[in-house]
Amino acid sequence: MLKNIKIALIEDRQEDTWFDLSLRQLRAGEVRFYRVDDYLTGKWLFKVCLDKEIGRTIVKALKCPAGKLFSQLEGATMVFQKSIIDDLFYDIVSLTHVDGEGRVRREIAKSIEDVPSIIREKFEVKTYEEATGKRIAKNYIVTLCKKEKEMITLFLLERARPLPLEEKEKTANLLAIIKKLEKASVTEICNVACEEFGIEKGDVDVSLADLEAKGKIKRLEEGYVKAAD
Structure with a gap:
């Protein structure tokens, strides 16, 4: 289906x-x-x-x-x-x-x-x-x-699916997107997150900050991020 x-x-x-x-x-x-x-x-x-x-x-x-x-x-x-x-x-x-x-x-x-x-x-x-x-x-x-x-x-x-995603679910979904893309710009992550999960840009920024603080992702040059090794 x-x-x-x-x-x-x-x-x-x-x-x-x-x-x-x-x-x-x-x-x-x-x-x-x-x-x-x-x-x-x-x-x-x-x-x-x-x-x-x-x-x-x-x-x-x-x-x-x-x-x-x-x-x-x-x-x-x-x-x-x-x-x-x-x-x-x-x-x-x-x-x-x-x-x-x-x-x-x-x-x-x-x-x-x-x-x-x-x-x-x-x-x-x-x-x-x-x-x-x-x-x-x-x-x-x-x-x-x-x-x-x-x-x-x-x-x-x-x-x-009609239920809104909770914060930890948004964060988990974003991490899955980043791992799938390997290396991606924040703009690209926002686009995929909105299209697939309905997550708004403001929520993406909050979740990315949370993932970075926990050592799950790394910030790269020029607005790119990747999953931590």
Whole structure:
């Protein structure tokens, strides 16, 4: 799906059980575990539960990257249900944000324009009525997908990536950029950081100063830096 999200199957259980919180029932079916390395947010562990009896797949984040925001996603789930379109599953699009008290909240997308462009580019986006054939008072926006790795990718795009990066994450991402570029100008680092991580120049300057103070990078001539040996 996305080159900077690496998803690997690490365990496949042909038969297992889990508790479905929304149904308040113990369910049985196939369960798989995936290790995920997202270049933007970090390393994750996901559990995927396939309930073929009712056409429902649950994606659950078992382990999240460190941080006060990502930690609030640990144990969070996304539910994908069978649509009327081919063999595709749908989920109602809801995006995370941080409230004034630092708590992670979710808000349902009210229109297709509210859906991040990366999701619109990589997935089919429909109305709830188009996906289910059912008319309800609020015609929610949904995404459509088929494969489990696509479902995990949607979890990251809807739940994890909308969250702002914390300072230590910004610093770690900048160091990764510098190591990748080997030797780079501060201007080039700012451009890459903004394009890939949405980090503003002021934050780049602060993080570079922190990395230099900790001996992680070296300042070179004419505004260039490199990772310390």
